[in-house]
Amino acid sequence: MKNVNLKHLAEELGLSIATVSRALQDSHEVSAATKERVRALAAELRYEPNAYASSLRRNQSKTIGVVIPKVTNHFFALAINGIEEAARQSGYHVLIYLTHDDYAREAAIIQHLKGGRVDGILLSVASGTEDIAHLESLQDANIPLVFFDRVRTEIATARVTTNDYESGYRATEHLLEAGCQHIAHLLISNSLSIGHNRHQGYLDALAAHGRPYDPDLVLAGTIDNQRNVQLIEELLRSRPDIDGIFASVERLAVGTYHACQQLGRRIPEDIKIVGFSNLESVSLFDPPLTTITQPAHDIGYEAARILLQAVEKKRAVLPSQSVVLDSELVQRRSTATE
């Protein structure tokens, strides 16, 4: 089947390309009758405008790029869900890029996106990223950027996050109130905003309760999860006095769970765990895991809303548009999912 384009329609209708184009965009300078004729034929021939020609001409792609570390983390899956919803509502398309927490990959992706493939970018920073020159250059290229979850405050733009500091504080307090004496904190890269903030909450909660801070009880996870479980086991073996664990990310929470089972530490009798997790099925773990659940869908949705608003009005995204949503500390009992 021939590609049906404006020219095709125009010839068929005995009109000019310009008029057809205007009619399809519901321009007020086209007669109602003509509009109707054009639309009828377009519908009949199932005309679809060529998105790239249009993008080239208008200098906007109706597309946003989503750059995340991975998609197999339930937080990001939920966030994408929210992002896609917001995008669809505004007639935007969503390109997905995975960094696998690798700085080089993140930089390459960002660099490429400066070619105009997207009108804006949603980014959750890779844990391997230190240097942020690639992000600064986005400003020059005039491509709006909105951070979500894993942010960098050095870049002057909006950030959509959860109350990481408070969550870390409350998680730690929860363990303290449950009687824990030696609470370890497992985090990912401390250079990452979420790791840093959650850790600060942990520190302050300890201080507020007059507990000493023991650096040996802080473990920074790696990319490799097998290795993480090993590291956790080592930690637990070398410090049998640990009776509480705050795990800053899902992988580490689940890893801790595994490690405890492996070592025969009973939960929650011997050791109590609070972990970040957006996996609904943790409610089926037994013993149940106390979790901090983030409003992942809403984070994605909000971040996309902010970005799209800026894109549509061709305005910059301001740091003042940042949003902080609340996580929930949930002591799971059995509940229905979804």
Place this chain on the structure above:
Amino acid sequence: MKNVNLKHLAEELGLSIATVSRALQDSHEVSAATKERVRALAAELRYEPNAYASSLRRNQSKTIGVVIPKVTNHFFALAINGIEEAARQSGYHVLIYLTHDDYAREAAIIQHLKGGRVDGILLSVASGTEDIAHLESLQDANIPLVFFDRVRTEIATARVTTNDYESGYRATEHLLEAGCQHIAHLLISNSLSIGHNRHQGYLDALAAHGRPYDPDLVLAGTIDNQRNVQLIEELLRSRPDIDGIFASVERLAVGTYHACQQLGRRIPEDIKIVGFSNLESVSLFDPPLTTITQPAHDIGYEAARILLQAVEKKRAVLPSQSVVLDSELVQRRSTATE
């Protein structure tokens, strides 16, 4: 900062646009010296080609569309992971669209994609889809399509699936060998390939073991998972003789688990469950769930490979290129008991 484009580079270098273009594409009809000069300036100015201009001209977008029911299902998250990997290796981009199992949405997405936004489509059919005219029209538009997981055999193209029939058979046999007398099957839409095939495996296993088929023991799930748990509970209440359940999709497997806990049915003493699931953390459920795990990443990767190969060679995708990968039946052991 001004957008740096070919014209810009050409002026700066005192060359024609065409030469610059050729140099950047490493054309053999450009002198090495010129190439070097061009590349140096391009790198210095961080030139990024405008993808849409190139797409328009070449009539190919270097982009594939992935159309799936949802992303919050771990199977699809893993599949996307594989797809992104294959795409990146070939320099392709990935657009994500979610149907939420809604036919109208799927049709609208497919229709839109005929506008040339993508060079090919990977599709996992929505459970709400019956009519497939929208998919047939892709052939006319000359856009290659590869199905994965949820396929429709009426369309003559490649399908990447798991051995659903065998999995259903083995799951049922597993329950029979464990001594179950009344085995229920929970599936989604029977019009969906995976539901249909898994169900056929269930039926044949029953027959092979000389067991009668009781239609009352077959439950078709809905979109709404809350409702599914209710339906499962009703089924279990009305048929207390059920002592085995084969759940065809992750949601229903987890839902069954919930329902059993709710009703106080002990697993596996009172009732045994085998369910499809790609969620690694099911190993932490207690009592553990016997699962059928699909090679989700590989499915995505394979499907993308087949599609990209066709796209690059501008050849049609043939049904004969279909691939069937094997699922694994895993009896999880609770590590806590050791």
Place this chain on the structure above:
DNA sequence: CTGTTAGCGCATTCAG
């Protein structure tokens, strides 16, 4: 080896 020319399909001036 390099430059000139001609579009890809569309949106938008500027004329009428």
Place this chain on the structure above:
DNA sequence: CTGAATGCGCTAACAG
């Protein structure tokens, strides 16, 4: 209200 003409940025055919 409609048409003719222009160019978005890039590639490719055709000259030289």
